[in-house]
Amino acid sequence: MARQKSKHFSYISVPSKIIPFHHSLLFKSLKSSPVQTIQFSTSPKLFVLLLFFLLFLTFQLGIHLPFPPVPCSPLFSNAASSRQSIHIWQRVDVSSNVSNEFWKQPNGMAYRPCLEFSEEYRLQSVVMAANKKKYLLVVASGGLNQQKLEIVDAVVIARILGAALVVPILQVNPIWGDESEFSDIFDFEHFRKVLADDVQVVSSLPSTHIMARIVTDKETPLLKSPQQIRSRYLKRFNREGVLLLRGLNNKLSKDLPKDLQKLRCKVAFQALKFTAPIREFGNKLAARMRSRGPYLALHLRVEKDVWIRTGCLPGLSPESDKIIQVQRKLHPELLTGRSNMSSHERKLAGQCPLTALEVSRLLKALGAQSNTIIFWAGGKPFGGPEALQSLTSEFPNFYNKEDLALPGELTLFENKSSILAAIDYIVCEQSDIFVPSHGGNMGHLLQGSRAFAGHKKFISPNKRQMIPYFLDPTLTESEFNRILKSLHENSLGQPELKMDGARRDVTAYPVPECMCNDTDTRSTV
Secondary structure (H helix, E strand, O other), X not given: XXXXXXXXXXXXXXXXXXXXXXXXXXXXXXXXXXXXXXXXXXXHHHHXXXXXXXXXXXXHHOOOOOXXXXXXXXXXXXXXXXXXXXXXXXXXXXXXXXXXXXXXOOOXXXXXXXXOOOHHHHHHHHHHHOOOOOEEEEEEOOOHHHHHHXXXXXXXXXXXXXXXXXXOEEOOOOOOOOOOOHHHHEOHHHHHHHOOOOOOEEOOOOHHHOOOOOEEOOOOOOEOOHHHHHXXXXXXXXXXXXXXXXXXXXXXXXXXXXXXXXXXHHHHHHHOOEOHHXXXXXXXXXXXXXXXXXEXXXXXXXXXXXXHHHOXXXXXOHHHHHHHHHHHHHOHHHOOXXXXXXXXXXXXXXXXXXXXXXXXXXXXXXXXXXOOXXXXXXXXXXXXXXXXXXXXXXXXXXXXXXXXXXXXXXXXXXXXXXXXXXHHHXXXXXXXXXXXXXXXXXXXXXXXXXXXXXXXXXXXXXXXXXXXXXXXXXXXXXXXXXXXXXXXXXXXXXXXXXXXXXXXXXXXXXXXXXXXXXXXXXXXX
């Protein structure tokens, strides 16, 4: 925020919605005397001396200047009275938390990006560049992060088939109704240039192929290997010249040759970059969080549709549980996983989202202090403000993008759920610590991108092992905290080496296929 050229002074460059800094409060006693006001207007030195004296009193004598308390999200406007009033000096002082053990970053073992491809791969690239006969069309479905993962696999399939990739089509989601196109969210030119040596990316079908008979499947099958993909599609693809694939979510094998695994990482972490306006606004919100010290980002999954789909209960009240149960019976097709498991069985199996109370207890057990600055991403919680009361009462510095944005800044993104999700992603990606309350595509991609960026702290809640301790009323708080710390010693974002035979997606676990350290001989990128 630019500093205004006036005789008033501002100390922290963050929006007034976060820290409502009313200059008039400093001069309340002065305005009663016009003579004094004139003196300060014409004597800047005297003004600075008085201001310095006021600050000295604030620190030395414990006198608090009358700044307003921390604002609440519009979501919590009815619950504002339950929050603590925190003065500006206390909020600035949270930067001292950086010395707390909780903020310590994991040992990244000096791993860094390594995306050098084999000589055979590079030779194939030369041959593919001369081929202008085959074009792959892909329809990506779901929310933003599922679409990103499907685009990653689309590039790999185009490479396997030796085809050019037409810019992916983003299917309009019936839940969110966002009609954004690829170029509304992602930087197309950057995407095309980064992948120039791997796959040719074009904005549309050439005129020679517009009337071609499109090869397609009603439903994309599981694609286990490059050989299977070629045997299924290549003959018809070579004949017709256009292939359309849809529904790629989790259809392509996670266990592919090394060069294709590297290509996955290249697409996910380097090629798929948000457009400049999205990046600029996301970076602006992240900077507003960062200006107040280190911050934690939390992805909360406590929306109504999440409780319905997971087969779990929010536990807010018998009435709220009943609403979810009724909706689940009306829409059984929404339920994911086994339908014969009870809500309690799912919870014990680690298949349920953490509630606000459980997240709060987890953070406190791992060492988060009450003045920890938290950015939270997620939809409207089922149950309203009360659903998050356990978190906001323990951690009052609790903000989302609506809190951070100045009036009118989010207007451009109304009804653009994918763009709003991209903004959340940027602020979460730049946080010192990230915690997902439930598994999902956003947490999956952030786990990989934070690892690729140097293994920034990523706390993976060990739900299956820790839930029994949440349900044990005999444990003291110190015993509970000790147990949870022990359970998460190896779940803080440190490199996880792939065991022989393990099949893990490199977009979440980039070591060792896409990263190396000094013990490796691979070149870095």
